[in-house]
Amino acid sequence: MKEIILVQRLLQPGEIEALDHNAIPRLLLPQPGSLYTARAERLRQLAANNIKGIPVDEALASYVALMAELVQAQAAVTATLLPAGIPLPAQEAMRVAHEHNMPPLPGTGTRPAEWRKVFAAILDQLDVTATRVPALVPALAALRKLTEAELEGAADAILGEFAEGIDPAHAPFITAALQVTWSVMAAQLDERWAQPLTTGTLCPVCGTHPVASVIRIGGQSQGYRYLHCALCASEWHMVRVKCSCCEANNKIAYQGLTDIDADPIAENEAAAKDGKTIHKANDPTRVARAETCDECHTYRKVFNQEHDYNVDPLADDLASLLLDMLVSELGYARASGNPLLRLGSAE
Numbered sequence: 001m002k003e004i005i006l007v008q009r010l011l012q013p014g015e016i017e018a019l020d021h022n023a024i025p026r027l028l029l030p031q032p033g034s035l036y037t038a039r040a041e042r043l044r045q046l047a048a049n050n051i052k053g054i055p056v057d058e059a060l061a062s063y064v065a066l067m068a069e070l071v072q073a074q075a076a077v078t079a080t081l082l083p084a085g086i087p088l089p090a091q092e093a094m095r096v097a098h099e100h101n102m103p104p105l106p107g108t109g110t111r112p113a114e115w116r117k118v119f120a121a122i123l124d125q126l127d128v129t130a131t132r133v134p135a136l137v138p139a140l141a142a143l144r145k146l147t148e149a150e151l152e153g154a155a156d157a158i159l160g161e162f163a164e165g166i167d168p169a170h171a172p173f174i175t176a177a178l179q180v181t182w183s184v185m186a187a188q189l190d191e192r193w194a195q196p197l198t199t200g201t202l203c204p205v206c207g208t209h210p211v212a213s214v215i216r217i218g219g220q221s222q223g224y225r226y227l228h229c230a231l232c233a234s235e236w237h238m239v240r241v242k243c244s245c246c247e248a249n250n251k252i253a254y255q256g257l258t259d260i261d262a263d264p265i266a267e268n269e270a271a272a273k274d275g276k277t278i279h280k281a282n283d284p285t286r287v288a289r290a291e292t293c294d295e296c297h298t299y300r301k302v303f304n305q306e307h308d309y310n311v312d313p314l315a316d317d318l319a320s321l322l323l324d325m326l327v328s329e330l331g332y333a334r335a336s337g338n339p340l341l342r343l344g345s346a347e
């Protein structure tokens, strides 16, 4: 007992967690060096309708393929920025944020001016792509015409989650630059700066809503559910069977593209009691599901790595629009949008 107290005095809280091999890693910081490359490949596989469990029709496939090109450009630009091409904010600013239980890299705070260089670099990368993908040519021309003030206004609209102030057709490209900027910063962060916020539904690193959640396998994250940040790509732990919007856990249900309605862990336990077969891994019907909440009438999707090792919460969310249509017919609203698909009309 004395030893434990001594250890607690000598070590910071994060270090004590690291000593406990049974502790759930509460925060997984992004690895942008591999994230965008893997995401681009996943989007290509989804666009080719090669992913069992996430059928993609032709109309959506062309958009998903275009976003694969954009994410590939993110990967190329990120490679030029690692490890520290976007500097972290001053320690003093992070210290103040920490003292007030605020995220250390707030999406709605002062933006590093470098993000506009990232944006320009992404467009330069896409110029190469446009020789194969002619649809990009007019889009790139329009994006290059945006003034500095228009770009900053569009970034305000995206990061502040305003309904207006941006052309939906421009949004994915501007979002892409902001994602690269924030993920490169987040990757440099000492995770002790990012303490849990008072709400479990916002990213502890940048304060942004999650795009979707993912059940991870491997290492200490085995079978745990994480929310995936739409901006910086950090993932933070939230227990399963809990609403990622209002944090209620009493009126949760699951909707899939096939007939499934319960959390697999609960189902397995029930099945075991009845002496029935327990669900096995790699079941395509369980890759993508919507977690609905009858308390706040919203949903977010859950992608399960137990059933498809290569799930990517953002890519899979974009490509599973069919599931959004089914769940919205049941009367549930999306808790937050997909960063690469801004709905609504141009102003």
Ligand SMILES: [Zn+2]
Pocket: 203, 204, 205, 206, 207, 208, 229, 230, 231, 232, 233, 234
């Ligand atoms: Zn974040």
Ligand SMILES: [Zn+2]
Pocket: 243, 244, 245, 246, 247, 248, 293, 294, 295, 296, 297, 298
């Ligand atoms: Zn809810």
